[in-house]
Amino acid sequence: MARLTLEKLGKRYGRVQALSDIDLAIETGEFVVFVGPSGCGKSTLLRCIAGLEEISEGELAFDGERVNELTPAERGVAMVFQSYALYPHMTVYENMAFGLRLAKAGKGAVEERVREAARMLQLEPLLDRLPRQLSGGQRQRVAIGRAIVRDPRVFLFDEPLSNLDAALRVQTRIEIAGLHERMAETTMIYVTHDQVEAMTLADRIVVLRDGRVEQVGAPMELYHHPANTFVARFIGSPSMNLLAAEPTDAGVQVKGFAPTPLTAPPGARGLSLGVRPENLRLAEDGETPFYEGDASLVEKLGESQLVYFDMGAEAEPLVARLPGALPAKKGDRMRLATDPEALRLFDDAGQAVRAG
């Protein structure tokens, strides 16, 4: 139940600048996901918001009030940790009640809140157990329960699904999405390195790299209009194909490919043309192919298949996601087509060029 504003927020460890110039506004009830490769600063940023790390520069405000100097409890945050971090010597009930008791909630109120959270998360039969008697998924639910009972202004998740197996991860992901729906007023911030979690859970995604924000936006906005090659490659799986391209009279063209209708700004050099594997398809008869080549590798995924085309020793192979029913095998000659709207152009600094 808080609107967060980060202004020029920075974090230094000695001489290492872990975060710099983070400007961000997070609305009340919004579900924001911080995503990026390991070491990008996403967890550090989360801990700065939580109050577990001191903020070196800039300001963090909840509902317009500066909270830089406040403790986590004073900020009213709750957090779910990757390792669950349950108190090993306390029962499930005591784990959930600990924070409430510290906040001097009355005995009746503690009981009521814990029971309610336990009901919500189907933890009622487990209330008297110790954490070591629970499975990984149950522990994670207790960790979430411990956060819920405190009715936090901001709900923080630090890679909460990383320690779960694949099936449980999907299930818990759906539960967290449901939680967000039920607690519509609570602002949630979620850190992950998994772009699928980011895409499926987020209202908005914040992509971080080397302690800086690369792009902020709704999942599909990032998917369709990545601000730069980093975001383009990070969001979506398999990654967007990036092909070295040159401006020609006919339009931007990749060597060995058909010219595209995209036009580059005057004097542009070192361009990259981006096209997602799922935006490549087989050319119809009579259609001019965008690219024609021999498949160097075919990966059958069931509903679809990934077909790789060798782009020479230096370049990464071109990947196309084609329907699974298509009879394709290594060495097949294929003619690929694409739609011009699906093409993205980036300049030599990797920044997106809004092609005219």
Add this chain to the structure above:
Amino acid sequence: MSDLSGYTPERTDWGRFALRWGLFVILGLFALWYLAPLFVMLTTSVKTLEEIRTGSLIALPREITFEPWAKAWSQACSGITCEGLRPYFFNSILLAVPSVAISTVIGALNGYVIAQWRFRGADTIFALLLFGCFIPFQVVLLPMAKMLGLLGLAGTIPGLMLVHVVYGIGFTTLFFRNFYVTIPADLLKAAKVDGAGFLRIFVSIFLPLSVPIVVVSIIWQFTQIWNDFLFGVSFSSAGSQPVTVALNNIVNSTTGVKEYNVDMAAAIIAALPTLLVYVVAGKYFIRGLTAGSVKG
């Protein structure tokens, strides 16, 4: 499948059997070797002087008497007083119990701060404390005597207590620090998010998890302090001597006939508390010593 042609189960079983029993025999011999003095002490302490003079050292007592035990406890002479070990035994309890408690609590707090509340110079301070474990007793005798004199604690039990607490902090800090670094940092963070402060986290989260290492610290410190002789003899005066010093005086100050049975009884009495601590808490001692390495 691996090749099993050269495998003969009977032979291997026999080899394992021989190895096992060979080990038992060797370990049994060692146990006998170490238990022999205790056996001699126990039997001698319940023999009469007459029997000691005439009989063999390792013979069982013909008739059992507890007279020497009673004498050792309340009548044996050390120097000019003849009060037995009793007053000095209580001196040692008065000395050891608070010293053990204080040094354990300080060590726990030190370890907690060094392992979990990282601060600038934490490693240096830990290294210095560790170095303190290796300072020989003899080196600190004179400076410590001077210090106690300045503090007005020379020759008193509180003075001796201070010496043992200061000397013990290095060890107890080492124990607790090594135990607490194995506790995940997220636990501290979770407690902070729950609104707990420095002391609350220590009392409610870390102490309840510390039972094995508290036992290690108590056994170690109690044994050290109870068995200490050098500090005891250096920093005590007539009324404040610990039991080890009194034992020495009793054994060395007999006139005329040497009462071996009383000496043996006195020695066993002086050693009983440490034995008791091991018996009661020994299981936890081993567990605590290995607790850090098992968890990783």
